[in-house]
Amino acid sequence: MDILVQTLADGLVIGAFYSLIALGYTMVFGIIKLLNFAHGDLYMLGAFVGYTLLSLLSGSGTGAGLMGIVVVLLLTMVIVGLIGMGIERVAYRPLLLAPRLSILITALGVSLFLENGSMIAWGAQYQVYPLQLSHDGWNVLGAQITYTQMGLVLISALLMLGLHQFISRTLYGKAMRAIAHDQTACHLMGIDVHKVIGLTFFIGASLAAGAGTMAGAYYGTVNFMMGFIIGLKAFTAAVLGGIGSIPGAMLGGLLLGMMETAGTFVFGGSWKDVVAFSLLILILVLRPTGIMGEKVTERM
Amino acid sequence: MSALLKLTDVHSFYGKIEALKGISLEVRQGEIVALLGSNGAGKSTTLKTISGLVRPGSGDIQLEGKSLVGWSPHRIVEEGIVHVPEGRRIFAGLTVHENLELGGFTQRKEKAVIAEGIELAYALFPRLKERSRQLGGTLSGGEQQMLAICRGLMARPKLLMLDEPSMGLAPIIVQEIMEIIRKINGQGTTILLIEQNAKAALRLAHRGYVLETGQIVMENTAEVLRGDESIVKAYLGA
Numbered sequence: 065m066d067i068l069v070q071t072l073a074d075g076l077v078i079g080a081f082y083s084l085i086a087l088g089y090t091m092v093f094g095i096i097k098l099l100n101f102a103h104g105d106l107y108m109l110g111a112f113v114g115y116t117l118l119s120l121l122s123g124s125g126t127g128a129g130l131m132g133i134v135v136v137l138l139l140t141m142v143i144v145g146l147i148g149m150g151i152e153r154v155a156y157r158p159l160l161l162a163p164r165l166s167i168l169i170t171a172l173g174v175s176l177f178l179e180n181g182s183m184i185a186w187g188a189q190y191q192v193y194p195l196q197l198s199h200d201g202w203n204v205l206g207a208q209i210t211y212t213q214m215g216l217v218l219i220s221a222l223l224m225l226g227l228h229q230f231i232s233r234t235l236y237g238k239a240m241r242a243i244a245h246d247q248t249a250c251h252l253m254g255i256d257v258h259k260v261i262g263l264t265f266f267i268g269a270s271l272a273a274g275a276g277t278m279a280g281a282y283y284g285t286v287n288f289m290m291g292f293i294i295g296l297k298a299f300t301a302a303v304l305g306g307i308g309s310i311p312g313a314m315l316g317g318l319l320l321g322m323m324e325t326a327g328t329f330v331f332g333g334s335w336k337d338v339v340a341f342s343l344l345i346l347i348l349v350l351r352p353t354g355i356m357g358e359k360v361t362e363r364m
Numbered sequence: 365m366s367a368l369l370k371l372t373d374v375h376s377f378y379g380k381i382e383a384l385k386g387i388s389l390e391v392r393q394g395e396i397v398a399l400l401g402s403n404g405a406g407k408s409t410t411l412k413t414i415s416g417l418v419r420p421g422s423g424d425i426q427l428e429g430k431s432l433v434g435w436s437p438h439r440i441v442e443e444g445i446v447h448v449p450e451g452r453r454i455f456a457g458l459t460v461h462e463n464l465e466l467g468g469f470t471q472r473k474e475k476a477v478i479a480e481g482i483e484l485a486y487a488l489f490p491r492l493k494e495r496s497r498q499l500g501g502t503l504s505g506g507e508q509q510m511l512a513i514c515r516g517l518m519a520r521p522k523l524l525m526l527d528e529p530s531m532g533l534a535p536i537i538v539q540e541i542m543e544i545i546r547k548i549n550g551q552g553t554t555i556l557l558i559e560q561n562a563k564a565a566l567r568l569a570h571r572g573y574v575l576e577t578g579q580i581v582m583e584n585t586a587e588v589l590r591g592d593e594s595i596v597k598a599y600l601g602a
């Protein structure tokens with residue numbers, strides 16, 4: 065019992081990170097049908113920007129209180145969100161009408177650029193996050209659940225709730241869903257389609273960056289390649305949930321996190337990635353539309 | 365009457381194919397103008413060029429004397445021209461209500477205007493009100509066309525352009541749509557109407573243009589066009 069609860073709790077934290085990253089994957093795919101392979105690197109960038117901001121904060125002697133951490137998180141999300149928007153503007157927008165392969169290859173190029181740029185900026189070694197999170201917690205049915213874990217899951221849940229409200233309530237959120245259906249019709253409604261696509265990149269990048277900062281604090285170290293595997297995992301989560309589906313990405317991330325943690329427990333830690341990617345292959349073979357995905361209809 | 369919309373020698377291309385070969389036409393304030401012609405004549409391309417989906421290779425397009433050439437489509441909607449496209453293009457996965465809200469995107473700064481527009485739409489088509497929470501894709505063809513027209517009206521256009529609103533609909537629904545178009549025009553909206561069903565269009569319109577392979581081959585009042593033997597033969601028989 066204690067093991068089951070522990071697995072659930074640990075899996076939920078990792079799953080929340082996967083969900084946050086998968087959301088950007090799925091939103092960008094939904095709106096411009098691009099698998100943005102540079103998306104995992106925005107998570108890495110979020111971890112590093114958070115790292116630098118926290119270093120500045122603790123360097124100034126004030127220390128990073130709870131307020132400080134929240135401000136750093138939000139500031140990181142805005143900065144990386146703007147970078148995500150810039151990437152769309154510079155790298156992807158000129159290719160929106162080009163064959164799909166060109167934009168996919170560009171995404172790989174952007175990924176390499178971000179990874180190597182970060183290596184130059186922050187070094188190739190692992191950096192220790194300038195933040196110590198509490199290891200205290202509650203004993204639930206024999207399992208140890210830390211306040212940190214609860215806090216991270218709570219922040220992730222709030223971010224996803226905010227996104228859900230935005231998508232379902234605001235006119236720009238509705239425009240995002242509409243563009244995923246029919247871009248030409250959106251032009252004819254007077255919607256500035258490029259602006260909405262830019263906004264989608266902003267939101268996707270900032271959610272990934274939020275996950276990056278939280279993961280940096282949770283695991284304690286960051287590295288310029290940390291976005292690579294987790295980007296593929298988030299892609300798996302998005303496919304599991306049904307690529308293009310926002311609730312699907314949230315669900316897919318959580319499920320993947322828990323299955324992976326359970327798999328680690330059963331097979332051992334070295335099998336973690338095998339479990340995740342076997343799952344990806346299974347879904348692609350058995351149910352390519354994922355849990356909540358619809359059949360992708362080609363728009364004209 | 366002054367010209368609301370004026371096209372002067374407009375040429376449009378799809379790659380190397382010249383779909384419009386020098387179109388000149390005008391739509392005056394308060395009119396219903398019909399654009400007739402057989403399949404592939406360039407009717408839809410004319411509307412796409414006016415709404416900015418297709419950029420003209422040369423020629424001028426003016427709304428109230430201001431040139432719109434080179435503007436992006438959303439700016440043209442803001443300026444007062446709305447294009448309800450062929451095939452309606454309802455957002456199938458969004459509710460009827462959300463479809464209407466998006467039609468009012470250019471009015472987004474004033475929530476009251478959007479709410480009022482939606483009420484007007486529901487008054488015009490009570491059936492849409494009953495289905496306001498349903499997904500657009502679940503509507504019948506006739507209902508989708510009504511939704512498409514109402515969605516277009518949400519932007520409060522000076523000029524409403526309708527591309528084959530009767531396509532694929534039962535005759536009784538076609539009649540209902542035509543009546544609504546007349547009503548919308550009566551309330552002060554100028555209309556440019558494309559129709560395969562020339563007979564129905566000319567009953568409604570004040571004037572008409574006939575297009576053939578990208579050129580205007582005839583223009584006159586609806587009355588004269590209705591009486592023209594060749595037109596009746598070529599386009600009214602259908």
Ligand SMILES: Nc1ncnc2c1ncn2[C@@H]1O[C@H](COP(=O)(O)OP(=O)(O)O)[C@@H](O)[C@H]1O
Pocket residue numbers: 378381383401402403404405406407408409410
């Ligand atoms: N997207 C397109 N690409 C290439 N040619 C097109 C395209 N759309 C229309 N055409 C061509 O342009 C001409 C005019 O088409 P269109 O304006 O749709 O005619 P209509 O609406 O009168 O039936 C036709 O010859 C058609 O084949």
Ligand SMILES: [Mg+2]
Pocket residue numbers: 407408409450
């Ligand atoms: Mg047509």
